[in-house]
Amino acid sequence: LAKTTQPISMDSYEGQEVNITCSHNNIATNDYITWYQQFPSQGPRFIIQGYKTKVTNEVASLFIPADRKSSTLSLPRVSLSDTAVYYCLVEAMDTGRRALTFGSGTRLQVQP
Amino acid sequence: EAQVTQNPRYLITVTGKKLTVTCSQNMNHEYMSWYRQDPGLGLRQIYYSMNVEVTDKGDVPEGYKVSRKEKRNFPLILESPSPNQTSLYFCASSLFGLAGGPSLGETQYFGPGTRLLVL
Numbered sequence: 377l378a379k380t381t382q383p384i385s386m387d388s389y390e391g392q393e394v395n396i397t398c399s400h401n402n403i404a405t406n407d408y409i410t411w412y413q414q415f416p417s418q419g420p421r422f423i424i425q426g427y428k429t430k431v432t433n434e435v436a437s438l439f440i441p442a443d444r445k446s447s448t449l450s451l452p453r454v455s456l457s458d459t460a461v462y463y464c465l466v467e468a469m470d471t472g473r474r475a476l477t478f479g480s481g482t483r484l485q486v487q488p
Numbered sequence: 489e490a491q492v493t494q495n496p497r498y499l500i501t502v503t504g505k506k507l508t509v510t511c512s513q514n515m516n517h518e519y520m521s522w523y524r525q526d527p528g529l530g531l532r533q534i535y536y537s538m539n540v541e542v543t544d545k546g547d548v549p550e551g552y553k554v555s556r557k558e559k560r561n562f563p564l565i566l567e568s569p570s571p572n573q574t575s576l577y578f579c580a581s582s583l584f585g586l587a588g589g590p591s592l593g594e595t596q597y598f599g600p601g602t603r604l605l606v607l
Contacts, residue, residue: 410595418600418601419578419598419600419601420578420598421598422595422596422597463530463531478523478530478531478532480528480529480530481530
């Protein structure tokens with residue numbers, strides 16, 4: 377299974393760009409990288425998913441280098457409402473089953 | 489509205505008293521899963537189901553049972569709850585049960601959570 381490592385916490389200010397990096401050294405060929413956002417007392421919510429290079433949607437970008445051993449979630453111009461915990465997830469097929477590995481999460485605090 | 493629902497949302501029980509937490513999705517998803525979330529440990533997978541009648545253990549299955557008799561429902565059963573099962577539980581579902589290639593990655597949709605306290 378591909379384990380993930382993320383920073384425990386990050387601080388930022390409104391309007392800044394925030395980059396959160398996740399390490400997944402043992403990622404396999406068919407693994408996907410997905411990021412989720414979680415607010416207190418709510419279930420995680422999908423942000424973005426990628427396999428390689430760069431993916432962008434209306435809320436974030438995901439950068440994955442060629443070796444795929446890490447990935448970086450980029451949040452442009454954060455606001456107070458982006459204060460949340462962000463999880464990096466590697467979705468793998470391990471010995472025939474769908475193995476899901478969540479990182480411990482990065483707590484992002486956005487200050488005014 | 490497409491959603492995953494869980495019941496109950498909050499539950500206080502005593503050691504050894506069997507309980508069931510229900511999970512239902514209305515999106516015709518094949519894959520369903522249960523997670524527990526504990527401070528400092530993130531989300532850990534308990535059980536998952538690739539499709540009807542097919543279930544398998546996740547990372548922390550001890551003390552839990554599941555069943556998948558129909559596509560939309562995936563109840564979590566604690567036959568004899570213990571205090572170390574006090575946690576926040578999430579059910580999730582996704583369209584397909586396999587992530588077999590670059591075009592098949594599937595996101596998961598999570599329920600609102602069930603907060604369980606075992607005394």
